[in-house]
Amino acid sequence: VxxxxxxxxxxxxxxxxxxxxxxxxxxxxxxxxxxxxxxxxxxxxxxxxxxxxxxxxxxxxxxxxxxxxxxxxxxxxxxxxxxxxxxxxxxxxxxxxxxxxxxxxxxxxxxxxxxxxxxxxxxxxxWPADDLRPGGPQPSYDKQIVRNWLLSAESGWDKAADAPPPTLPPEVVERTRARYIEAYERLTGLTF
CATH class of the missing domain: 3.30.470.20 (ATP-grasp fold, B domain)
Incomplete structure (x- = not known):
């Protein structure tokens, strides 16, 4: 569960x-x-x-x-x-x-x-509290950047085809990494 x-x-x-x-x-x-x-x-x-x-x-x-x-x-x-x-x-x-x-x-x-x-x-x-705008998707510190890319036409991935997902491009990895680091630093008050 x-x-x-x-x-x-x-x-x-x-x-x-x-x-x-x-x-x-x-x-x-x-x-x-x-x-x-x-x-x-x-x-x-x-x-x-x-x-x-x-x-x-x-x-x-x-x-x-x-x-x-x-x-x-x-x-x-x-x-x-x-x-x-x-x-x-x-x-x-x-x-x-x-x-x-x-x-x-x-x-x-x-x-x-x-x-x-x-x-x-x-x-x-x-979610950044100062950016909360109910009524639609929120800016986020989660893995949504990766999800969005995988579901985009750019990735070329068809989840229904049972093929493994493609390798993430470096810019998607870097954007995700930057969001995770920002979340870490805001939550802990420490520099990564």
Whole structure:
């Protein structure tokens, strides 16, 4: 189970909301647009997809059936707690943490532990707070630069053809690297 916390509406959450008025079974108010801040952060789990595929959003009941209700509730609590703390820190530094994906594991004794990457531009959407303009895509410190290039005609890649993606051109790598470094420096206050 991918544990996703969302404080803003965008991405697959926006698609769900547009179709159903809810995200992962969590009803949301009418009138929200891409980039809208949610009334409160929500837990929006997903199934882990195969490499190259998209995770599939699921509701809390699906998670409870998969891992049991107590573990599901604990995953929701931990996910929202990590998001809340990280969102506070990011906001203090002029960055919005729109959403983040966390993964957890369990020790032999059943203790739930945070695993894999945490709060990176690959697993989170970080937006410059001073550039927030709800109603469309937001400037971002994530891997969207790479996604956009891969989906462009310039890349020549047909994802549906099962061919591996092409090598990224140096300028796409450099633009992505520069955004990641900017995010790092803004979030940590350190020079890379």
């Amino acid at each position: 991918e544990c996703v916390a969302r404080g803003y509406l965008t991405g697959s959450g926006l698609i769900d909301y547009t179709q159903t008025g809810a995200v992962c079974g969590v009803p949301l108010p009418d009138g929200l647009v891409d980039g809208s801040r949610l009334p409160e952060p929500i837990f929006t789990p997903a199934t882990k997809a195969e490499i190259g595929e998209h995770d599939e959003n699921v509701d809390f009941d699906h998670v409870a059936r998969t891992v049991g209700p107590e573990v599901a509730e604990r995953l929701r609590e931990l996910t929202l707690a990590v998001y809340a703390r990280a969102e506070d820190i990011a906001r203090e530094r002029g960055i919005i943490l729109a959403d983040t994906k966390l993964e957890f594991g369990a020790r032999e004794d059943g203790t739930i532990v945070l695993a894999d990457e945490v709060l990176t531009p690959d697993s989170s959407r970080f």
